[in-house]
Amino acid sequence: MAPDADAGGTTLLWLRRDLRCHDNPALAAAADADRLLPVSVVDPAGYGPADFGGPRSFTYEKTGSHRTRFRLDALDDLRTRLRDRGSDLVVRRGDPASVLSDLVDRVDADAVHVHTRPTPEERAVEERVAGALSAPLVRHWGHTLYHPDDLPSDVSGIDDTYTPFRKSVESSASVRAPAPVPTIPDRPAVDPGEIPTTTDLGVDSEPVDDRTAMAFEGGETAALDRLDAYLWETDSLREYKQTRNGLVGRDYSSKFSPWLNEGCLSPRRVSAEIDAYEERRVENDSTYWLRFELIWRDFFQFQFAKHGGTFFTPGGIRRREIAWRDDETAFGRWKRGETGIPFVDAGMRELNATGYLSNRARQNVASFLANDLRIDWRKGAAYFETRLIDYDPASNYGNWAYVAGVGNDSRNRAFDVLWQAHRYDADAAYVRRWLPELDGLAPDVAHEPWTLPDEERARVNYPSPMIDPATLSGDG
Ligand SMILES: Cc1cc2nc3c(=O)[nH]c(=O)nc-3n(C[C@H](O)[C@H](O)[C@H](O)COP(=O)(O)OP(=O)(O)OC[C@H]3O[C@@H](n4cnc5c(N)ncnc54)[C@H](O)[C@@H]3O)c2cc1C
Known part of the structure; x- marks a missing residue:
């Protein structure tokens, strides 16, 4: 190439x-x-x-x-x-x-x-x-960690399951050193032009909600600052494997995704920085795990190179026949964060207000739409495409297909969103942050406000669940 x-x-x-x-x-x-x-x-x-x-x-x-x-x-x-x-x-x-x-x-x-x-x-x-x-x-x-020419096989031959792919690159491929910044030659005289505004593009500008996980500022300068802060200043990488399922805050995960996806940050640069961190600070399961996640990113890029547009079909690369529902009312409630299931609603409200969502919350809101409401998963993915600050076609549609059971895993990937809520938001800090109407409720009740006695429930201005919580799917 x-x-x-x-x-x-x-x-x-x-x-x-x-x-x-x-x-x-x-x-x-x-x-x-x-x-x-x-x-x-x-x-x-x-x-x-x-x-x-x-x-x-x-x-x-x-x-x-x-x-x-x-x-x-x-x-x-x-x-x-x-x-x-x-x-x-x-x-x-x-x-x-x-x-x-x-x-x-x-x-x-x-x-x-x-x-x-x-x-x-x-x-x-x-x-x-x-x-x-x-x-x-x-x-x-x-834009990937591994160059396609360095993969153990041609992209058409790579495995459709993550683990064999990861093992093959870990054992038989190496990450190239980042390309040095060249001396940039003179530029022919051409008017540089104006950078358009959001209004020029017909996009409404929304204020950044101050509950955002962090202020995401576009550009290489902010990207390199974030890389420096996450590894060297806050030393957060040291505990990434233990914190990465977090829901609230700046440093439970790297937050590199918006910069990686707009190309402000190169994954090879991240990898080289992890090498340096391992040499100067610590090499542990967390430093390994950040690379592990970057390999997930590569995996979806190469999967799209292999399967192309099939990923965007209702049955995905597994060509499954699922009778996806069309229900605009239900879809609207999911989009607005008004399903009546607090863990799902908190996620959707965070997404709407900030453009960012943790991996844990993405998995849950996606699973609720695809596996509980059984609404065409591509509509949910397309909504993410609109809202996400870190949208990438391969990472987004690849992950959605995976959660909906039509992608790169033959196992059922349905999440039990209530079990997940109690497990990952045990003190209900996340749902209360994004659903202030639930403030003051004990954690267990904040996750299941429908268990409140009728008079108390009437005082909480929060919708009733749109489906019977007893029917929620998933094994964990
Ligand atoms: C339904 C759904 C949709 C998603 N859509 C996108 C998307 O459009 N763009 C996107 O970058 N990620 C997407 N992800 C993956 C993941 O949620 C985000 O990459 C991650 O939450 C970004 O936060 P971070 O940078 O702090 O991640 P960290 O946990 O710090 O991970 C480091 C980097 O590894 C990569 N990574 C981690 N997990 C994944 C994954 N499952 N798939 C691919 N790459 C991964 C990302 O580049 C990320 O920046 C999606 C996941 C789900 C379940």
């Missing part, structure tokens, strides 16, 4: 979800020219209502306010960082195929360098751009 270097001449670097200077293989290759034009194209098609496509299609909003804000901040930060290196970031709003072909002709570029992605929609855009350009589109791979 890595091309021959285009020495001399002019290159264009098309930045997509790789908004960083560190460990950026496309930047390293494009910088091997006399002149380099870094460009990012904000495509209006990525915002506003969209058709899901395929069988049983529906409409949803592609990118909500949390991720839009994060992404625009990331563009702004990258522009500053490139300016500090004597270059700039050209930003245009429009169709990438026409914007890039115009710029290529204007600066007489010899090649356009880009990071490719394994997911169908991103691939289709790449193909359209390649077809429109008068110069070659040179594709690089730069």
Whole structure:
């Protein structure tokens, strides 16, 4: 996949979800020219209502306010960082195929360098751009821990179950060293343009709720600060394996996901930093476990490279025949966090207010929709696509399919959301944080307010459960 270097001449670097200077293989290759034009194209098609496509299609909003804000901040930060290196970031709003072909002709570029992605929609855009350009589109791979060329087998041969995949890469592949930041060549004279605002993109801007797990600021600068803080300043990595199922706070997990997914942070950089931490502080089950989770991320990327659009079908890669329900009223209650099951509602309200949700809460709200309400899991996944600040197609649809029982595991993945609530939120701090109407109730009751005597229940302004709690599914 890595091309021959285009020495001399002019290159264009098309930045997509790789908004960083560190460990950026496309930047390293494009910088091997006399002149380099870094460009990012904000495509209006990525915002506003969209058709899901395929069988049983529906409409949803592609990118909500949390991720839009994060992404625009990331563009702004990258522009500053490139300016500090004597270059700039050209930003245009429009169709990438026409914007890039115009710029290529204007600066007489010899090649356009880009990071490719394994997911169908991103691939289709790449193909359209390649077809429109008068110069070659040179594709690089730069968003996973392992490079596909280093996998023990071709992507078509990788196992569909996580554990064999993990064992195979752990025993037979190694993580490449991060690419150094190159000296950035001069830029052809092109107007850098304005970075659009959320309003320009037709996205409502919502204030950040001060109960958010942390202030997620887009950009490489904030990403590297967070990496530094999580490992070195707070030493939180030391206990990651014990804290990672947490629900409240900044440091129970790394919170790297928004930066990893917009490409402000490279997973190889994280891995190199874990190496240094293991050498200078401690090597334990927690340092291992953060890599273990990054391998999950890789797993879904390579699964999408293998199975493509099948992941988006109702029966998923297992092609299961499940009679998913369409029930807009029930779906609306789930989205708003008004199901009457506090642990589910707390999760949905946190997601709506902040764009972030812990892994534990994601598993529970997803399982409730897919396994208890039996509503088409893709609608839930599409709602996550809108709301998540760290949305990635492979991680999101891959995890949703997994929880809904149509993905990379043949076992039943239904969660008993009540058991989970008592186990992971024993003091009910999480539900009371996001459902202030339950404040003052004892923990057990806060998780099951329907057990209150009728008069007390009438005083608590909280909905009755939308399904009989005794029928909730799952084995734990
Ligand atoms: C229904 C559902 C939808 C999800 N959607 C997304 C999504 O759109 N984008 C996303 O990045 N993650 C998604 N996840 C995975 C996981 O919940 C988040 O990566 C994690 O909560 C992010 O917080 P963190 O960075 O603090 O994670 P940490 O626990 O600190 O983990 C470190 C990193 O490992 C990776 N990781 C951890 N768990 C997973 C996993 N199960 N799958 C893939 N990568 C993982 C992430 O990159 C994460 O940043 C989803 C999980 C579920 C159950």
